[in-house]
Amino acid sequence: MKSAAIKQLPKRERPANLRGFDRSLPMSLLRAREAVMKEFIPSLKEFGLTPQQWRVIRSLEQHGEQPLGKLAENCFLLMPSLSRIVQNLEAREFVSRKAVAGDQRSSMIVLSASGKDLFKRIAPRSAERYNRITERFGYGKLELLYELLEELVERLDDEQELLDSRSN
Amino acid sequence: MKSAAIKQLPKRERPANLRGFDRSLPMSLLRAREAVMKEFIPSLKEFGLTPQQWRVIRSLEQHGEQPLGKLAENCFLLMPSLSRIVQNLEAREFVSRKAVAGDQRSSMIVLSASGKDLFKRIAPRSAERYNRITERFGYGKLELLYELLEELVERLDDEQELLDSRSN
DNA sequence: CAAATAAGATTAACATGTTAAATAATTATA
DNA sequence: TATAATTATTTAACATGTTAATCTTATTTG
Numbered sequence: 001m002k003s004a005a006i007k008q009l010p011k012r013e014r015p016a017n018l019r020g021f022d023r024s025l026p027m028s029l030l031r032a033r034e035a036v037m038k039e040f041i042p043s044l045k046e047f048g049l050t051p052q053q054w055r056v057i058r059s060l061e062q063h064g065e066q067p068l069g070k071l072a073e074n075c076f077l078l079m080p081s082l083s084r085i086v087q088n089l090e091a092r093e094f095v096s097r098k099a100v101a102g103d104q105r106s107s108m109i110v111l112s113a114s115g116k117d118l119f120k121r122i123a124p125r126s127a128e129r130y131n132r133i134t135e136r137f138g139y140g141k142l143e144l145l146y147e148l149l150e151e152l153v154e155r156l157d158d159e160q161e162l163l164d165s166r167s168n
Numbered sequence: 169m170k171s172a173a174i175k176q177l178p179k180r181e182r183p184a185n186l187r188g189f190d191r192s193l194p195m196s197l198l199r200a201r202e203a204v205m206k207e208f209i210p211s212l213k214e215f216g217l218t219p220q221q222w223r224v225i226r227s228l229e230q231h232g233e234q235p236l237g238k239l240a241e242n243c244f245l246l247m248p249s250l251s252r253i254v255q256n257l258e259a260r261e262f263v264s265r266k267a268v269a270g271d272q273r274s275s276m277i278v279l280s281a282s283g284k285d286l287f288k289r290i291a292p293r294s295a296e297r298y299n300r301i302t303e304r305f306g307y308g309k310l311e312l313l314y315e316l317l318e319e320l321v322e323r324l325d326d327e328q329e330l331l332d333s334r335s336n
Numbered sequence: 337c338a339a340a341t342a343a344g345a346t347t348a349a350c351a352t353g354t355t356a357a358a359t360a361a362t363t364a365t366a
Numbered sequence: 367t368a369t370a371a372t373t374a375t376t377t378a379a380c381a382t383g384t385t386a387a388t389c390t391t392a393t394t395t396g
Binding site for chain 2: 351352353354355360361362
């Protein structure tokens with residue numbers, strides 16, 4: 001019985017499920033991301049920020065004031081989430097809204113003075129953590145990982161566009 | 169002015185922030201995961217399952233009945249989330265609980281007949297998607313990506329243990 | 337120009353992530 | 367053995383992810 005089962009394998013096919021369903025690609029990416037986030041979250045929490053709130057502050061500091069739509073795009077957040085996040089940051093006066101001339105639907109989100117201050121206090125810590133990761137893992141490997149991740153996204157997005165265009 | 173600024177760069181140091189804060193490691197991992205999940209989520213949704221609910225069903229199918237603790241570990245879910253998820257799956261009769269002799273705190277989570285049936289209907293689609301990703305991205309690159317992700321987690325976990333042991 | 341459409345943003349409703357607190361059963365210890 | 371500490375799980379409270387519905391303002395069109 002066993003020999004018959006073995007005989008079917010040697011075809012040198014790659015297994016249908018690389019490593020069963022556990023250790024699947026989504027799972028591996030999730031684990032990796034969690035491991036990385038564990039490095040950053042504690043210092044954010046000291047300052048009372050969630051990772052998403054930090055993303056927003058960071059984006060505003062780097063790219064300046066933005067309408068919600070751009071901010072959502074840059075922070076990779078959906079509008080409903082961002083809407084709540086900005087309300088939160090606004091209540092704590094880390095950001096404010098500035099009217100846009102000619103369109104009353106939209107407004108610019110602006111990083112306040114205390115928002116900038118918060119950024120200045122957190123940024124060095126994040127950078128330090130980042131350097132530590134680079135040290136630990138190796139600069140070359142990290143670059144390679146970036147490239148692979150980017151290419152993976154590109155390939156999957158290509159396919160997505162194909163499917164989209166077919167249904168149009 | 170400009171020449172002075174340029175003169176400080178050539179030290180051949182790698183930039184402190186690989187690609188600014190955008191395109192950071194957490195962000196890249198998130199984007200990659202989202203891109204991958206976009207492949208799987210639609211078919212899950214057809215069957216009324218979230219990715220997390222699917223993880224639970226998958227784990228039960230693969231590893232058999234488990235106490236909640238093991239299930240949480242295998243599915244990479246925190247207990248409060250899993251607790252709610254199992255309640256949901258229980259209400260829909262995809263799983264049930266079986267008493268454990270000798271410990272009334274814990275119970276085994278069991279995949280029901282309709283749970284197994286659901287698995288059988290979804291699994292082929294997932295496998296198909298997975299194969300498509302492998303095709304698109306390349307088997308070798310995928311393996312390389314797995315290795316890098318695993319090693320990243322190992323390295324960061326090592327560091328974590330160091331920090332933990334210091335504080336004990 | 338008035339009605340229909342579209343665009344930007346928010347709200348609603350539900351599922352999950354996350355930390356802390358609560359509950360109940362079990363084990364360890366004085 | 368009564369009590370304290372531990373273990374397994376759940377609940378609470380708040381933030382986010384996600385889809386659909388709503389609301390307001392702009393734009394398009396008949």
